[in-house]
Every structure is written in structure tokens, then in C-alpha cells.
Amino acid sequence: MRPPRTPILAVCLTAALAIGPGVEAAEGLAVAPLAATARRAGLRLLESDHLVLATDRPVRAGDGVDDLPRIFDEAFVCWCGHYGIEPAAVRDWRAFGCLVVDRERFRTAGLLPPTIPDFAHGFCDRNRFWFVDQSNPDYRRHLLLHEGGHAFTLTIRGLNTPEWYTEGIAEFLATHRLDRDAAGVERFVHAPLPARAGDVEQLGRIEELRKRRAAGTPPRLAAVLAAPPGNHHAIAAYASSWAAVVLFSQHPAFARPFAAAERGPLDADFNARLAALPGWDMDRAAREYDAFVADVDYGYDITRMAVDWSPGRPLVAPTRVTVDACRGWQNTGLTLERGDRCCLAARGRVLLGEVRDPATKTVTPIESEADGITLRWYRGRPVGRLLAAQWEEPGGKPPGFVILGAGATVDITAATSGPLYLQVNEPPGDRTDTTGSFTVEIRSAP
Numbered sequence: 001m002r003p004p005r006t007p008i009l010a011v012c013l014t015a016a017l018a019i020g021p022g023v024e025a026a027e028g029l030a031v032a033p034l035a036a037t038a039r040r041a042g043l044r045l046l047e048s049d050h051l052v053l054a055t056d057r058p059v060r061a062g063d064g065v066d067d068l069p070r071i072f073d074e075a076f077v078c079w080c081g082h083y084g085i086e087p088a089a090v091r092d093w094r095a096f097g098c099l100v101v102d103r104e105r106f107r108t109a110g111l112l113p114p115t116i117p118d119f120a121h122g123f124c125d126r127n128r129f130w131f132v133d134q135s136n137p138d139y140r141r142h143l144l145l146h147e148g149g150h151a152f153t154l155t156i157r158g159l160n161t162p163e164w165y166t167e168g169i170a171e172f173l174a175t176h177r178l179d180r181d182a183a184g185v186e187r188f189v190h191a192p193l194p195a196r197a198g199d200v201e202q203l204g205r206i207e208e209l210r211k212r213r214a215a216g217t218p219p220r221l222a223a224v225l226a227a228p229p230g231n232h233h234a235i236a237a238y239a240s241s242w243a244a245v246v247l248f249s250q251h252p253a254f255a256r257p258f259a260a261a262e263r264g265p266l267d268a269d270f271n272a273r274l275a276a277l278p279g280w281d282m283d284r285a286a287r288e289y290d291a292f293v294a295d296v297d298y299g300y301d302i303t304r305m306a307v308d309w310s311p312g313r314p315l316v317a318p319t320r321v322t323v324d325a326c327r328g329w330q331n332t333g334l335t336l337e338r339g340d341r342c343c344l345a346a347r348g349r350v351l352l353g354e355v356r357d358p359a360t361k362t363v364t365p366i367e368s369e370a371d372g373i374t375l376r377w378y379r380g381r382p383v384g385r386l387l388a389a390q391w392e393e394p395g396g397k398p399p400g401f402v403i404l405g406a407g408a409t410v411d412i413t414a415a416t417s418g419p420l421y422l423q424v425n426e427p428p429g430d431r432t433d434t435t436g437s438f439t440v441e442i443r444s445a446p
């Protein structure tokens with residue numbers, strides 16, 4: 001969370017640092033006096049180049065709290081990279097964070113003013129923020145980086161954007177995993193779309209999006225972009241905003257213009273700036289968002305799953321197409337009219353990965369033909385099975401791919417008028433070690 005724009009912040013914004021052309025940053029609060037106040041109040045202080053962290057959490061060996069300032073500094077370098085800022089240009093920037101067990105300790109010390117709302121998990125005011133201690137170290141670290149991301153964007157970038165970007169970018173900048181370096185030290189690795197549930201314990205964003213999709217009420221882009229200030233109280237809102245930032249920053253059709261927009265003014269007109277970008281197609285963005293939310297999962301690779309929406313040509317003669325097993329929905333280049341019937345016959349084998357047996361040290365490849373293998377199932381069907389679908393936008397129901405048939409030999413009837421899509425059934429996160437393709441012959445049904 002962050003505070004609404006207040007007069008005090010408006011005053012603060014008048015003192016600006018030059019970061020880049022057309023970009024001004026707000027001056028933050030002086031950190032040294034806050035640190036001195038915390039020290040006098042008997043709070044523990046942990047410091048790095050870009051963070052002073054004050055906490056009333058008792059020292060506990062192995063809880064990871066001592067590592068937080070170093071990880072914050074590693075994230076800071078990544079955030080600079082995201083906005084194309086040379087870290088040397090902001091080398092003196094520091095935030096003051098409070099890791100809070102007992103809010104009263106901070107109130108009494110004068111470090112939690114009465115003007116700050118009674119937040120649930122965290123809150124940011126310029127380069128000062130608070131986050132409530134958590135039993136889960138991963139979630140505690142995520143909250144630090146979420147509020148720290150606000151501090152960075154509010155002050156260094158002078159952010160005053162619509163709510164979806166404000167919260168979405170904080171979630172985006174905070175999402176990470178820890179990898180050990182050669183010396184065994186855990187390092188921050190930005191992972192905007194987590195590969196495993198274990199990377200983002202207790203966040204639940206992907207689960208929330210899938211739950212809403214299953215309930216028939218997925219978030220829609222237009223509503224997400226128009227969300228009013230103060231809308232972010234539930235995980236659903238964070239998940240929807242994060243999904244928009246992830247999609248725009250990773251999708252090959254949007255990543256470049258989105259990055260250009262992010263490096264310009266982050267002001268209240270940000271939505272209009274996006275819509276006016278050369279090549280920015282808001283209708284396509286809305287459709288891509290629908291497709292992303294429909295299939296989002298751990299390890300989802302937006303480039304690999306990107307959809308070609310071109311209309312295609314009619315099926316006038318038997319046609320062969322190739323379906324790459326490692327990609328998402330693939331446009332066959334053929335368009336069907338609603339009610340058209342056709343037959344699909346697939347040939348070939350694909351490699352879906354391998355199974356390693358540590359006991360015998362054997363590696364067994366997992367191969368599949370287009371009927372799939374029942375060793376594993378995904379979304380109610382065996383992995384490896386060929387799926388045929390069309391994109392449907394029915395009024396009153398959420399748009400999405402409707403599966404018309406599945407398997408090596410299948411007859412389908414078009415549910416709508418539009419292109420025919422094929423893909424091999426597999427969880428998105430398992431596609432990194434998938435290779436091979438099926439050859440599919442498509443002919444009109446007699």
C-alpha cells in the first residue's frame with residue numbers, strides 16, 4: 001500500500017532530482033534522523049547502502065532478517081535496471097524501513113505517526129515504509145521488497161500513476177527467488193513470473209487468478225486499468241494488477257513500448273500515454289490479458305505462450321500443419337465457419353522431459369504420441385495429448401479458448417467462426433525441456 005497524495009507529499013515533490021530526460025524524482029525524507037530516533041528507542045538497526053531497517057523483532061539465529069538489507073540492495077540494482085537508471089546516479093538514495101512486531105513500540109518512539117493509516121501488511125510514505133513481521137521468511141522478504149519498490153518508484157521516479165500500475169509494479173519488482181552463488185550466499189534473482197509455488201509462498205496470486213477464472217469471473221483488463229485509488233485491499237486486486245504489468249513487460253508485442261512508457265513520466269495520464277503509443281493495440285492487449293489469465297500457471301513463459309491472432313484462410317483442401325510441443329496455442333492458419341466439421345490426424349512423437357531415478361542413476365525420457373500419456377494429467381487430460389480449440393468471445397461469459405477435441409485422431413465441429421488452434425497438453429512450467437512436434441493433417445469431414 002501507499003498513502004494517498006497529501007499536501008506534504010506535494011510539497012516534497014517540488015524538490016526534484018534529475019534522473020533522466022523528462023523524468024523528475026521526489027526528494028525523500030532524511031534517513032539519519034529517523035535512524036537516530038530508532039536507536040534511542042532501543043530498536044535494532046540493520047543497515048546497507050540503500051536501506052536502514054529498524055525492528056523490534058528479537059534476534060533469532062537463522063531467521064534471515066540480518067540478510068534483508070543486503071538483499072534489498074541487490075533488488076535496488078535490479079530496479080534501477082528496470083527503469084534504465086544508472087545506479088551511480090542514485091548511489092546516495094536510502095530508504096528507512098520498519099519491520100514491525102508491536103506497532104505500539106513504533107508509535108511511542110514517534111516512528112509511526114498517527115497520519116499513517118492502520119495498514120494490514122505494509123505501508124509506504126515516500127522513502128519510509130513499514131511492514132508487519134511474518135512467520136514465513138519468504139513472505140516477510142516479499143513484503144520488504146513490495147514496500148521498498150513503492151519507496152523506489154515514489155521517490156526516484158516520482159510515481160503518481162493509476163492504481164493498477166502503482167501496485168502492479170510493486171508486486172512485479174518484489175517477485176523473486178533466492179539462488180546460491182558460488183560461495184553459497186543466497187542472492188536476489190528477479191523472477192517476475194515465478195517458476196515454482198515455493199518461490200512465492202503465501203502470495204497466492206496465481207491461485208487467485210485461476211480461482212476467479214474457474215468461477216467464471218476472471219479479471220478483465222479494462223476494469224483493471226480503471227480501478228480507482230484505494231481499490232487494493234484484497235489479493236484479487238494485487239493479482240490482477242500484477243498480471244497486467246507482467247503481461248505488458250514480457251509479451252513480445254508490448255514489452256518494448258511498455259518499457260518506453262515506463263521510462264517516461266509515471267503520472268496520472270499513464271493509461272492515456274500507453275494507449276497513444278505507436279503500435280499499442282488496446283483491443284489486442286485485452287485479448288492477450290484474457291488468454292494469459294485463462295492459462296496462467298507457475299513457469300508460464302509469456303513469449304512461448306504468445307498467441308498469433310491472425311484470421312487465416314478457409315480450409316479448401318487437406319492441409320498439413322506442424323505443432324511445436326513446447327509452445328502454447330498455435331494458429332493453424334486455417335479459419336473455420338461455425339458448424340464446420342473436420343477431421344484431424346496427428347503423427348509423430350514428442351519428448352516431454354525425462355524421469356531421473358537417483359537410486360539407479362538412470363534417466364528415462366518421457367515420450368508421447370498425440371493421444372498423450374496417462375503417467376501425468378494436466379487440466380483433466382493426459383499430458384502430451386493434442387488439443388484443438390478456437391477462441392470464443394461469447395457475450396456474458398469470459399472469453400477463452402474452447403477445446404473442440406483432443407487426441408491423435410479426432411473429429412471436431414467449429415464452435416465459432418475463426419481460426420483453428422492446436423497445442424500439446426502440458427503444464428506451462430514443464431515446457432522448458434519439451435522438444436519435438438506433431439504433424440497434423442486437417443481435412444473437411446465428409
Ligand SMILES: [Zn+2]
Pocket residue numbers: 001002146150167170
Ligand atoms: Zn502496495
